[in-house]
Amino acid sequence: MSILLFKRKMYESKFIKKIVKVIGDKLRRTPLSVDPNIIGMNYRAENINLWLQHGSTDPDILVIYGISGIGKTTIAKFVYNSNYTRFEGSSFIENIKEISRQPNGLVQIQSQLLSEILIGRKVKIHSVSKGITAIEDALWSRRVLIVLDDVDHMDQLEAVLGLEYRFCPGSKIIITTKRAKLLKAHQVTMVHAIETLDPKESLELLSWHAFGQDHPLEDYIEYSEKLVDHCGGLPLALKVLGSSLLGEMIDVWKSALNKLEDIPNGEIISKLRVSYDSLQDDDDRKLFLHIACFLIGKDKDYIVKILDGCDLYTIVGIQNLIDRCLVTIDKFDKVQMHDLIRGMGREIVRLESKDPWKGSRVWRHMDSFKILVENNVRNMCYM
Template sequence: MLKLKSLESSAQKYSYDVFLSFSGADTRKTFTDHLYNALINEGLITFRDDEEIEKGESIKSELENGIQQSRSWIVVFSKNYAFSSWCLDELVLILECSNNSKRLLLPIFYHVDPSDVRKQSGCISEAIDHHEEKFKREVDETKRKNMMDKIERWRTALTQLADLGGMPLPNVADGYESKVIQKIANILKDKVTCNTLSMTGHLVGIGPSVQDISLWLRNGSETVEVFALYGVGGVGKTTIAKYVYNMNFQLFEGGSFLENIREYSERSDGLVCLQRQLLSSISKRKSPTIKNINDGLLKIKNALHHRKLLIVLDDVDQVEQLDAVFGMREWFHQGSKIIVTTRNVHLLNAFEHCTRYTIKTLNSDDSLELFSWHAFQDNSPPECYIEQSERIIKQCQGLPLALKVLGASLRGKKLDVWRCAIEKLEIIPHCKIQKILRISYDSLQDDHDRDLFLEIVCFFSGEAKSFVVGILDECDYYTLIGIDNLIDRCLLKTDKYGNIKMHQLVQSMGREIIRQQSPRDPGLRSRLWHYRDSLKVLKDETGTGAIEGLALEMKKLMHIRQSWEQKLFP
């Protein structure tokens, strides 16, 4: 049985996006230097020996670590590359890592003919002859034999490298180096960064689930299989799915992680948006054009059957969404895998050919560790906080999201504040996850922050931070400091593109606060975010002065306008 340790080693968090292997005598100050800067400018963490090897460290050891800890490799093969035993040793290790993990390896043939590399002719023959003559002078017979064995490994590596194809410089962009370099940077950015999903720190208690799902992904089946993760909201389904995706996507020829299916499905154009995202991921096109749902289906069908893919559909909540997934199974190439996450296991009852897997809440030890990381930035609480921490753990009942949010909300607080917060916690029923999450909302320092949170919950989740600040500053909110306060409470976060994000349970908690203002009459609520409620209020003319914000689809609004005109001008 595959051990979790080996699975985790294959899912290592790589230190570098790219490792550059090159001959310093040929290209250090020219082509490779320009390429290095282009990769850095694209946000790719790049290993280059003169930049990354610290003085006093073993050069060989550092180079080996750099190769093993890189997500991809570029070999700039120039005329003097094969004259360097260091470069050839690097090449052997790079190919070993590439064959074992299927990470990206891109050869650049810099004024060297790939056929010379494949056949070890021309300048490559001269380099190999140079090494052989040098090794033959070794007196010790054992060492001499080992050296000659090394030459055979070099020859094999050179042939494998040439067989990869790569980029012969004169044949790319008419030999213009600046265009070649930008093309390389674009390839690396697309293939290395697009598939890697951002992860939160301090992943606790996910090991057994990761092992089970990874073993399923690696079972060697040639059929198209579906695996469903289910469990209560906030239990960590998405986190585990992301970790497994990052750990295994390189075993496939392409992949896509479609997040927040439920949220997209509430939009009138949600399905088309998801189709566009799926097609973009598997075809590597930035903005594929999809006219309508049928057009999207046709284009996805054409894109799916060519390659073995890993697809994740996150937060499925409707039977129709699963129907669509199972309806596409026959389009997928053999060996493709589909992972689904859902809160509702009953959705799976109608589908027999689906592996079900429940994500369980954390045990007490893992709960305490996860809570401690967020409350104290350590794996266990200080002794004086142990009793209070254990009381909170009991209330959270192993729900990771609640542990994270509550831990962050109490970070840096004095013990008497903890006692007060726990007393408040203990009056809330254990099954009321929404009420547990509301503690972070109630702890906001003033009405401005609370109202700002409700505005974002209802209308601005997923929007660019700069856009939200521009809108809400005009509404007399102190938006920048308010957003920072909400981030401090783990109610919000911003992604690498500057968009405001929040966990679905946090959003549900905020929207429930609004709904409870008037459970039966939407016209008495302060905000209407769902177009059905907005439509009902406008159609029935039941709106009141309590409404501060309202969202409505324009197509629906046109129907209302027509009905009003008929009333006014019969």
């Protein structure tokens, strides 16, 4: 009897240690910091939460897709915080595009993933190929939740997931990206395209940042609604502009709105411009600027006919712009662009020169009229 009792106590001891380890691992994992003023997040995240909680037997990959500043990282953090304790291990790797450009950036990403999944245990990695093997060894038997934020190239995915994506059944991988081509990546099982906020949600988000409450002050309603219209439902713009006007008088709001009609906010432009700067060549950049200045809302075939005549490779170029969320094609086959993306393109042209006639493009009627008048005067002087 004493031997049986001894074995039983040994079994109970091991069982208790296992429970303590599982609880300890969960306690050592902490939630991510998320903006407390998240508008409309519960219903926007509903389908992703259902997908995360679905007991599938295969590893699943979901892609969260949308333009810069629309809230891809925010929604990824929100669903991660709501679900990471359901998994045996979890990792959220932010700004992958930026990290991957650093020396040994992909190895750095692999090291972070392993450290988080293994709860702080250090694994030395000397190359990307060895890192892929180490990740496979660590994850084949663990149900994990992994978020890869701001991915813009397949080699970044392959450095973490490998070519075969050997993960434990029930594991979930979320990818956020501005690149449409990644939606076709191997084994992607679901795509979540984020929509802009509606006017009511936009006004609430702006109000939290400009007034510290969910609605504007009575005297500021008119200007708040105009600012909401300018932002076009883009959370980034609503946060930046709302915060910049916090505590300001009405005359400052009015002046700021007048300025935005001619000169977009620099902080917003710099974040939106990342997609433009990532275009492969000058041909695609010229195409984007032509559309931003002159051709929004025009039929795709019409644009191809016009710009192919300007020695641009328009069909493949438009596809490259779609890939980076710079343009869309609507159901009527017309090329469309978010107002703030258009403003970013026109600001690039405006900054080429202080004098409109020295820039590469002129789209405002008053500038065109001024150039024609001055040219006529100049020609008369030489007669």
